[in-house]
Amino acid sequence: VDACTAIVTKACTTVLGVFVTGCPDDQADAVKAAVAGDVPVWTVPAVEFSDASGAQAAAAVFDEHVPADEVLAALEAPFAAPVTPYAFQYSLLGKAKADKKTIVLPEGEEDRIIKAADYLLERDIVNLIIVGDKDAILARGKELGLNSLEKASFQAMDDEEVLAPMVAKLCELRAKKGMTEEQARKTLTDASYFGTMLVVLGKADGLVSGSINSTANTVRPALQVIKTKPGQSLVSGAFLMCFKDHVAVFADCAINLNPNAEQLADIAIQSAETAKAFGIDPKVGMLSYSTLGSGKGPDVDLVEEATAIVKEKAPDLAVVGSIQFDAAWSPTVAATKAKGNDVAGHVNVFVFPNLCAGNIGYKAVQRSSGAIAVGPVLQGLNRPVNDLSRGALVQDIINTVALTAIEAQ
Structure with a gap:
C-alpha cells in the first residue's frame, strides 16, 4: 500500500484515502497500523460470487466495512491540485474565453497561424483580426480542412480606410523622429508594424507575431509606438x-x-x-x-x-x-x-x-x-504584444494567443 501511495503521489496526485480489498477481518488492524501517513485506510474482506446475484451481497459487505460518512469526509479534505502542463494550457483557454478580447495576427497567410486561428475560433476563445488576403486565407483553410475561419475579421494592408488614419497616427507618434507620410506608408508595409498600429488605434487588444519574422520585427514596433507602461x-x-x-x-x-x-x-x-x-x-x-x-x-x-x-x-x-x-x-x-x-x-x-x-x-x-x-x-509594455519562435508549433501559437488575451483583460 505504501508503494502504491508513493507512486500515485509522485504522479502529482493527492491521496485522500486507501481501500484495501481482499483483506481478512483478522488482519485489518495490522494493515491499518502498518500503512504510513495520516490518510484513512478502509479494509474490505474478499467476497466470492460467480453471477450477478452475488453482487448485492458484495456491496453489503463493502457498506459494512466502509462507512459512507468517513469516505465523504475524506473527500472534503483540502488539497493542492497539481498544475500540470495540460491543466495549465486548459486554464489558459478557459480564462481567455471568460472575457473575450480581440487579438491581431499579422502573419495571417502562414499555415500554422491559419490552423491556430481556426482552433481558437471554433472554440470561441478570442476574437481575431487576421492580416492578409481574406480570399487566399479562406481558400487555404479549406485546403487544410478547416471550417471556422469565417468567424475572423480580416484586414487587408492596402485598405485605405484603415491605412489613412494609421499613417496620420504614426506620423504623430514619431513626429520627434521627423517621420513623413511617405515614410509612414513605407513603414506600414511591414505586417508586424501594421498589426501593432491596429492595437494602437484600439481596433485590437493585443498582438501575436513572430512565426515567420524575428523577435526584433515584433518588438521594435511595440517599443516605438506602444512603449512601456508608466513606471x-x-x-x-x-x-x-x-x-x-x-x-x-x-x-x-x-x-x-x-x-x-x-x-x-x-x-x-x-x-x-x-x-x-x-x-x-x-x-x-x-x-x-x-x-x-x-x-x-x-x-x-x-x-x-x-x-x-x-x-x-x-x-x-x-x-x-x-x-x-x-x-x-x-x-x-x-x-x-x-x-x-x-x-x-x-x-x-x-x-x-x-x-x-x-x-x-x-x-x-x-x-x-x-x-x-x-x-x-x-x-x-503598455499593451500586450507577444513574440513567437519561428519554430513555434500550432499549439504554441494557440497558447500564446490565449495568454495575450489574458494579459489584455
Whole structure:
C-alpha cells in the first residue's frame, strides 16, 4: 500500500484515502497500523460470487466495512491540485474565453497561424483580426480542412480606410523622429508594424507575431509606438515553463543582453507580476553561480545588489539571491546550501543574470526535461504584444494567443 501511495503521489496526485480489498477481518488492524501517513485506510474482506446475484451481497459487505460518512469526509479534505502542463494550457483557454478580447495576427497567410486561428475560433476563445488576403486565407483553410475561419475579421494592408488614419497616427507618434507620410506608408508595409498600429488605434487588444519574422520585427514596433507602461524602465521576455507537476517562470530569456542591477531587479518584479497574472504565487530566485555568499566575484555582486533592490522596491515579495539553480529548485539541495531559507528549494520564478544564461537555460531545460515552454511573454509594455519562435508549433501559437488575451483583460 505504501508503494502504491508513493507512486500515485509522485504522479502529482493527492491521496485522500486507501481501500484495501481482499483483506481478512483478522488482519485489518495490522494493515491499518502498518500503512504510513495520516490518510484513512478502509479494509474490505474478499467476497466470492460467480453471477450477478452475488453482487448485492458484495456491496453489503463493502457498506459494512466502509462507512459512507468517513469516505465523504475524506473527500472534503483540502488539497493542492497539481498544475500540470495540460491543466495549465486548459486554464489558459478557459480564462481567455471568460472575457473575450480581440487579438491581431499579422502573419495571417502562414499555415500554422491559419490552423491556430481556426482552433481558437471554433472554440470561441478570442476574437481575431487576421492580416492578409481574406480570399487566399479562406481558400487555404479549406485546403487544410478547416471550417471556422469565417468567424475572423480580416484586414487587408492596402485598405485605405484603415491605412489613412494609421499613417496620420504614426506620423504623430514619431513626429520627434521627423517621420513623413511617405515614410509612414513605407513603414506600414511591414505586417508586424501594421498589426501593432491596429492595437494602437484600439481596433485590437493585443498582438501575436513572430512565426515567420524575428523577435526584433515584433518588438521594435511595440517599443516605438506602444512603449512601456508608466513606471517601467524596460521590456523583458519571460517563458512560462510547464513541468509535469507545476508551472514556473524563467526570465529574461529574450530581450536584455546584460542587464545592470537596477534592470535585473525590474525584470524580477515584472516576472513576479507575470506569475501572479497566471495564478502562480511567486517565489523569486536571483540566479548566480553562488548561493548566499558561497562564491565571490563581480557577477555575484551584481546579482546580490539586484536582490537588495527587489527587496526595497517590493518588500512583500518572496525572493532569495544570489542562489544557484539547484538550491533554488530542489528542497533537498536547499537544505544543505541554503539552510533556514524559506524561499530556497521552492523557487518558481527564476531570474537569470543575463540573456546568454537565460536563453541557454530555458532551452536546455525545455529539451532535456520535456517541459512545455509558453512564450516569450513580453513584460513591461503598455499593451500586450507577444513574440513567437519561428519554430513555434500550432499549439504554441494557440497558447500564446490565449495568454495575450489574458494579459489584455
